[in-house]
Amino acid sequence: xxxxxxxxxxxxxxxxxxxxxxxxxxxxxxxxxxxxxxxxxxxxxxxxxxxxxxxxxxxxxxxxxxxxxxxxxxxxxxxxxxxxxxxxxxxxxxxxxxxxxxxxxxxxxxxxxxxxxxxxxxxxxxxxxxxxxxxxxxxxxxxxxxxxxxxxxxxxxxxxxxxxxxxxxxxxxxxxxxxxxxxxxxxxxxxxxxxxxxxxxxxxxxxxxxxxxxxxxxxxxxxxxxxxxxxxxxxxx
Amino acid sequence: xxxxxxxxxxxxxxxxxxxxxxxxxxxxxxxxxxxxxxxxxxxxxxxxxxxxxxxxxxxxxxxxxxxxxxxxxxxxxxxxxxxxxxxxxxxxxxxxxxxxxxxxxxxxxxxxxxxxxxxxxxxxxxxxxxxxxxxxxxxxxxxxxxxxxxxxxxxxxxxxxxxxxxxxxxxxxxxxxxxxxxxxxxxxxxxxxxxxxxxxxxxxxxxxxxxxxxxxxxxxxxxxxxxxxxxxxxxxxxxxxxxxxxxxxxxxxxxxxxxxxxxxxxxxxxxxxxxxxxxxxxxxxxxxxxxxxxxxxxxxxxxxxxxxxxxxxxxxxxxxxxxxxxxxxxxxxxxxxxxxxxxxxxxxxxxxxxxxxxxxxxxxxxxxxxxxxxxxxxxxxxxxxxxxxxxxxxxxxxxxxxxxxxxxxxxxxxxxxxxxxxxxxxxxxxxxxxxxxxxxxxxxxxxxxxxxxxxxxxxxxxxxxxxxx
Numbered sequence: 275x276x277x278x279x280x281x282x283x284x285x286x287x288x289x290x291x292x293x294x295x296x297x298x299x300x301x302x303x304x305x306x307x308x309x310x311x312x313x314x315x316x317x318x319x320x321x322x323x324x325x326x327x328x329x330x331x332x333x334x335x336x337x338x339x340x341x342x343x344x345x346x347x348x349x350x351x352x353x354x355x356x357x358x359x360x361x362x363x364x365x366x367x368x369x370x371x372x373x374x375x376x377x378x379x380x381x382x383x384x385x386x387x388x389x390x391x392x393x394x395x396x397x398x399x400x401x402x403x404x405x406x407x408x409x410x411x412x413x414x415x416x417x418x419x420x421x422x423x424x425x426x427x428x429x430x431x432x433x434x435x436x437x438x439x440x441x442x443x444x445x446x447x448x449x450x451x452x453x454x455x456x457x458x459x460x461x462x463x464x465x466x467x468x469x470x471x472x473x474x475x476x477x478x479x480x481x482x483x484x485x486x487x488x489x490x491x492x493x494x495x496x497x498x499x500x501x502x503x504x505x506x507x508x509x510x511x
Numbered sequence: 512x513x514x515x516x517x518x519x520x521x522x523x524x525x526x527x528x529x530x531x532x533x534x535x536x537x538x539x540x541x542x543x544x545x546x547x548x549x550x551x552x553x554x555x556x557x558x559x560x561x562x563x564x565x566x567x568x569x570x571x572x573x574x575x576x577x578x579x580x581x582x583x584x585x586x587x588x589x590x591x592x593x594x595x596x597x598x599x600x601x602x603x604x605x606x607x608x609x610x611x612x613x614x615x616x617x618x619x620x621x622x623x624x625x626x627x628x629x630x631x632x633x634x635x636x637x638x639x640x641x642x643x644x645x646x647x648x649x650x651x652x653x654x655x656x657x658x659x660x661x662x663x664x665x666x667x668x669x670x671x672x673x674x675x676x677x678x679x680x681x682x683x684x685x686x687x688x689x690x691x692x693x694x695x696x697x698x699x700x701x702x703x704x705x706x707x708x709x710x711x712x713x714x715x716x717x718x719x720x721x722x723x724x725x726x727x728x729x730x731x732x733x734x735x736x737x738x739x740x741x742x743x744x745x746x747x748x749x750x751x752x753x754x755x756x757x758x759x760x761x762x763x764x765x766x767x768x769x770x771x772x773x774x775x776x777x778x779x780x781x782x783x784x785x786x787x788x789x790x791x792x793x794x795x796x797x798x799x800x801x802x803x804x805x806x807x808x809x810x811x812x813x814x815x816x817x818x819x820x821x822x823x824x825x826x827x828x829x830x831x832x833x834x835x836x837x838x839x840x841x842x843x844x845x846x847x848x849x850x851x852x853x854x855x856x857x858x859x860x861x862x863x864x865x866x867x868x869x870x871x872x873x874x875x876x877x878x879x880x881x882x883x884x885x886x887x888x889x890x891x892x893x894x895x896x897x898x899x900x901x902x903x904x905x906x907x908x909x910x911x912x913x914x915x916x917x918x919x920x921x922x923x924x925x926x927x928x929x930x931x932x933x934x935x936x937x938x939x940x941x942x943x944x945x946x947x948x949x950x951x952x953x954x955x956x957x958x959x960x961x962x963x964x965x966x967x968x969x970x971x972x973x974x975x976x977x978x979x980x
Contacts, residue, residue, distance in 0.1 A: 326849045346852045354850035362847050364785040365778060369760035376764070376774040377851050401755040403785065420850075 277302045277427060277458050278323065283332035285318050285482075292318040294482035295332070300460060300475065305453045307473035308462040311508060315482040316462035317357050320429050323460070324354050336427060350378070353420035357431035357462075360412050363405035367396070367415050370404055374419045383422075390418035393448070394441055410436045417445065421452075428452070430461035434468055446472050470500045480508045516612065520624040528921055539923035541636040548640025556648050565720075568658055572716040575662045579669020582629050615745055622738075626670065632921075634666060657719060664715040667734045675737030678744050756785070767864075775861030776868070782842040801831065801876070821886040822944035822951065825877060825893035829900030830937060832873040833908055836866050837916045845914055856969035859909055863965075866905060873901070892951040899954040899961075900940055906961040907932050910968040 278300040285293040293315045300306045310316050321327035323334050325345020334341045336348045361370045368387060375383030391397040394414040399407060407415065413436040420428055433449075434442045449459055450472060463469055469476055470490065478486040485507050493500060528537045558567060638659040645652040679687040701707045714733065718726040763777035770776060808824050839862050845855055877897055881890045911929050912919040920926050936957065943950040 324850065346854060349850065350852040356850050360847070362778065362782070362843065364782045364842065365760060366756050366758060368758050369781070372758075372760050373774055373778060374851065377853060401758065403754070403756060406754075 275302050276300060277337055278306075278460060279335040280323070281333045283319070283322060283334055284330050285315075285322060285327065286330045291482050293322065293329075293479075296479070296482075296484045298477060298484060298487060300458060302458055303453050303456050304475050305449060305459045305473050306461070306475045306477065307469040308460065308477045308479055309464065309466065309469055309504060310462070310479040311464060314480045316464075316479060317431055318482075319479070320354075320356075320431050320460070320462055324352065324429050325349060351425060351427065353423065353425040353428040355416050355420045355428070355430040355433060357435075361404040361415055361419070363403065365404055366401050367391075367404060367407065367411070368400040370415060371418055371422060375422055378423045380423055386422050387418065390414075390422065393444060394418060395444075410438060410441075413437055414441065421448075425457070427458045427460065430459065432463055432465075433461050434463075434465070466501050466504055476500070478504060478507055516617065516620045517623055520620055521627065524624060524628055528918075533922075536922045536924050540921050540926065541632050543636075543923050543927060544633060545636035545640040545643075548637040549644050550640075552641050552644030553648060555644070555650060568719060569713070569716050571658065571662060572665045572713055575665035576669040576713075578633075579666040579671075580673045582625075582666075582670060615742060618745060619742055622674070626667075630663075634663060638662070661715040661719045664718075664730050664734070665713075668715065668730070671734045671737045674741045678741040682744065767868075770861070770864050772857065772861035772864060775858065776865050779839055779843070779862065779865040783838075786842055801828075819886060819889050819893075819944065819948050820884050821877075821881050821889050821893045822896065822948045823941060824880050824884075825897040826900055826937065826940045826944060828873055828877060829897045830904050830933065832870055832897075832901050833904040835869050835872075836862065836905055836908055839865050839869070840914050841917060843914070854969075855914065855972040858914060859969065859972060862914070863905070863909075870901065873897070889948050892948045892954075896940060896944065896951040896954050899957045900936065903936060903957050903961045904933050906964045906968065910964050910971065913968070913972040 276299040278298070280296055280298040283293055283296045284291065296319065308316050308319060318327065322329045323336060323341060325341045325348050328342070337351055339347050339351070341348050361367075362373075365373060368391075371387035371390070372383050375386065380386060387400075391400050394417060396411050396414050399411050404412065404415065417433075420430070434445060437445065446468075453459060453474070473490050475487070475489050477484055486503075490500070493503060525537075555567070562570075641659060642652060642655050644650075645655045676687060676690070679690055698712060701712065714726055714730050718730065760774065760777050760781065763780060764773045767773035767776040808820055808827070843858070843862075845858060848858060874894075874897075877894065878890075881887050881893065886893075907929055908916050911925050920929065940951070940954065943954075
């Protein structure tokens with residue numbers, strides 16, 4: 275069952291075509307990695323799929339909800355970790371999770387947030403203002419807010435950036451366990467090792483065009499290295 | 512490095528604004544201010560019939576000091592305003608993180624850049640409008656130019672003093688209180704024991720009528736010494752000094768339980784409380800417009816002595832109190848909400864409630880003024896008039912500028928639209944208040960179009976792509 279259906283999705287910024295006529299569908303329970311060089315259209319794609327950016331053309335459905343018709347409903351159902359945004363400056367980390375929990379109308383916010391403080395090992399920072407947190411701790415907080423409501427789909431833009439190797443391992447294990455439970459992850463990265471390690475499916479995008487979509491197992495069966503495959507594909511354009 | 516940082520910062524500020532709403536719309540802003548000053552100056556001969564020239568010049572100096580204080584209050588928020596304005600963008604203001612440039616150098620350049628920008632956007636156009644107007648009215652152009660020169664000095668004194676006070680505040684609030692007390696005592700001693708008039712303490716005004724090198728030197732000391740001291744003792748928050756805060760969002764949110772947006776309102780108040788300057792920022796941002804209101808009131812009372820002063824004050828207070836909304840939006844862009852299931856209109860609605868709560872300040876001011884003017888019998892029509900015009904101008908602010916009034920009002924088209932929709936109402940309310948204050952009992956009728964505009968605003972801003980820098 276496809277939980278993400280993308281049909282001829284295009285985004286133009288003036289003369290620049292950031293995403294060019296992409297058609298793609300992702301099945302439930304997949305960990306889909308959208309790979310591409312810097313500026314290839316990965317973030318634009320995630321923003322369109324989560325209703326943060328209006329496409330110039332095409333449609334996208336998340337859990338059968340048309341993103342253009344009801345972006346708020348989509349964002350209610352999914353979790354999003356944006357690439358750059360940071361939590362509001364003057365709330366503490368704990369307050370921020372409570373704030374997000376209130377927006378998402380969760381009932382046991384305190385318990386849920388405690389779980390994330392423990393899992394990502396930043397309990398000692400929970401009473402510090404978000405503006406005073408290190409980039410890594412802010413990233414942990416963004417991870418926690420995205421999964422606080424236990425969404426069926428998570429959209430993650432460069433998920434492991436700024437995190438130390440221990441937390442990276444924790445998060446990788448969490449994501450693998452998360453898809454085992456039937457959830458889906460759509461994440462973008464240019465770090466190929468991460469994709470090779472945890473993704474079940476990959477898509478390669480360059481200059482807005484989707485150059486390839488397939489499973490990691492296929493590549494492994496062909497004894498092909500993801501890095502070689504990626505470089506060859508992107509160079510050939 | 513010389514002036515390179517400053518030049519780049521100025522270029523950056525220009526590109527920041529022009530990228531948001533186009534070169535022409537931004538460039539037209541000072542022209543509009545100049546035209547406004549020109550039109551206002553044409554009324555000077557009429558004002559001269561009720562005020563002496565000296566009184567006018569003195570009032571103008573007070574206004575420019577307050578203007579400097581108001582503009583300079585960015586020093587109170589310092590880096591927070593830089594953060595808010597620049598967000599996560601890698602601008603020159605953050606160069607000290609990656610380049611061998613100290614934060615002090617960066618801040619000095621930032622300060623000079625802001626002074627240049629405000630002088631170009633506001634001060635010079637006002638002066639230009641005043642000077643051009645002298646060609647049409649019987650006021651000597653040279654005298655006007657001289658007044659403009661001393662007005663700039665007043666502006667710079669205001670700016671320098673508030674910058675110094677904000678530095679003291681950053682170190683210790685006790686230090687600030689001690690300094691303010693000492694300053695007040697010194698002024699009282701000068702006035703009472705040395706018989707130095709208040710006009711002599713207002714040096715730029717004094718130098719206009721009695722020029723002297725000593726006064727000019729004292730003015731330079733007042734401008735440069737506090738600024739230099741502030742830069743020397745500039746305090747920058749380093750991460751290792753980070754504080755732990757008691758978790759209070761939910762408790763505060765419970766107090767606003769009457770609204771379905773209680774947690775957004777609680778967040779607004781925590782933003783105001785925990786950012787530098789605290790709730791005092793709101794009072795601070797009120798000084799300049801309230802000062803202006805008093806001046807208008809003074810003119811009106813002289814012009815038409817029978818007028819009920821409280822009525823006029825209520826009308827102007829209504830307009831200026833809408834600036835509280837600007838402060839409430841100053842620490843909150845929509846970007847951190849974009850990935851959550853939140854509409855722009857939800858945030859706007861919560862800001863309106865926060866605005867209504869903070870408007871209690873304005874209400875208290877209105878009560879105090881009514882008592883001090885001994886005009887309590889007019890309080891009800893004055894209150895209705897205040898509520899109506901305040902809500903009307905708030906709805907127009909929201910319609911034209913959404914969550915970004917401090918940025919979008921620099922778009923001359925948006926600013927002109929706002930002025931065109933608010934000033935006729937201001938005019939009608941003022942005239943009605945003069946004719947018969949009881950007419951204002953019907954003023955809440957205006958709440959109907961205001962609510963209609965608000966409803967349209969929600970739709971407009973929900974469709975709009977948030978500003979990103």
